[in-house]
Amino acid sequence: MCLTPPVRTGELFELLRDGRPWTRAQLADATGLARSTVTTRIDTLMRLGLVAPYGGARSTGGRPPTLFALNPGAKLVVGVDIGATHARAALTDLDGKILGETDAQIEVAAGPEQVLGWVVETVRDLVSASGRQLADLAAIGIGLPGPVEHSTGRPINPPIMPGWDRYDVPGHLRQFYPVPVLVDNDVNIMALGERRAYLRDVDDLVLIKVATGIGAGIVSGGILQRGARGTAGDLGHVRVRRADDVLCRCGNTGCLEAVAAGPALAAAVREQGEDATTGGDVVDLVRAGSLVAMAVVRQAGRDIGEVVATMTNLVNPSVVVIGGQLAGAGEHLLAGIRESVYQRSLPLATEHLRIVTSRAGGEAAVLGASALAIEHVLSPDVVEAACEALAAADAAAEAAPA
Known part of the structure; x- marks a missing residue:
């Protein structure tokens, strides 16, 4: 990697x-900066705690060169996942290593004062x-179960978040912690995680969350794609053929969510004589060997795959x-998703x-x-x-003055 001088300290840190x-010599070669300039900038980064000496390097004659690397323990961040009925928070270092974690059963419908009060504590x-x-806390990241205007961190008309x-x-939390507070919707956060x-090592991926609703987090070229107003990836309200006459909670008919999200699957299973109230119940039935639940889930996969096939052609994830x-x-x-995707996407794209399940899970x-x-x-910056x-x-x- 070769950068064109002048290279700022922040860019050197990249x-x-x-x-x-890295050694000073390697950094000088990569940036085109003079060794003395690299030394000065490394010293500054070390004073900030962001960089620290790293082990030792083999000498080719004379004194061994010193290695430098990110110091992940320099600062702390907290990541918070707020769901419809739960909240989870983790303290991590700057490499994402979890240093402490806790969760709670809390309803997002209880309102921001109560939920964010839990976050503060x-x-x-x-x-x-x-x-x-x-003083070691550098930032707080939060995922919310609804649309978020990323530039302000404010939820916008979230359907399951009254109040x-x-x-x-961000303003609420900064009353207690004077650090940057970054907020995004839950599926974008899941894609990053x-x-x-x-x-x-994957620069182009799509994470699709299938639960009470259906949404996607899109990473393209290594960058999370939010769109003009943060609504990129709202797959749940894309029209699918089989749902033409099915009313969705958004007021339209034909939405993917209306036939393939958790509540729709539970209803389909009940219609065939099985007991299911939630998407979780459907999963339990599948695991218990219910042929009805398996068939319903397989069809949901085909419906989701119909939309994913279009996304695959447009975005071309790996x-x-x-x-x-x-x-x-x-x-x-x-199996249902793959069936539709491989049938309807371009061969080069597939x-x-x-197409895999999440390894990070919860x-x-x-x-x-x-x-x-x-x-x-x-x-x-x-x-x-x-x-x-x-x-x-x-x-x-x-x-x-002295």
Whole structure:
């Protein structure tokens, strides 16, 4: 990788973010900077705690060169996953390693004051239990079960979140913790978490959450795609042929969610004499060997696959990950999805396509919330701002009378 000088300290730091150790000479070669300039910038990053010496390097004669790498323990972040009826939070280092975790049964419908009150207390408890100080907290990432305007962190008309519409989630939390608060919808967060935990080498993937609703998080070229207003990936309200006359909760007919989400599957199973109230009940029936539930889930897979086939042609991912509650149905759901995708997508798009269930499972969202916070903290602009603040503090100290 070769960058064109001048290279800011924040951009130099980008080379060190993956934890791979570098020598000063290697950094100078990669950036085109003078060795003395690299040394100065490494010293600044070390003073900030973001970079630390890493083991030793073999010498080719003379004194062994020193290796430098990201110091993941420099700061802490908290990732929070808020669901319809649960909340989970994890304290992590800057590499996403979980240092502490907790969860609670809490209804998002209880409103932002109660739910975010739990977040405030939990952040404090997690940091305290780790033996670190609140001053070490660098950012908080949060996933919400509804549409989010990412630029402001405010939920926008969330259907299952009464009292949350346009609520200033970051502003609420910053009353207690003066750090950046990053907010996104739950499926985008899950896509980030799955990628960080298990698919770091995959730059083009789609994670589809199949639960009470259906949505997708799209990563293209290594970047999460949110669209103009943050609604990219709303697959649940794409029209499918089999649902032409089925009314959806959005008011339209023909939506994928109306025939393939958890409530629709439970209703289909009940119509055939099995006892099911939720999507979780359908998964339990599948695992218990119910032929009715298996057939219903397989058809849902075909319906989902019809939409995924179109997405595959448009976005061309290398991996499609199925997550959410209904992913527990495993191969019965995947078989239906694959059937439609391989039938209706272009051969070149599916030649190396993998369609798999989530490996991160219930941890995907909280890991993704942490990843969202980490990406902000370690971004070149934020690191550069920290370097400039340190330089200004040094200048002020030198100018102060003795």
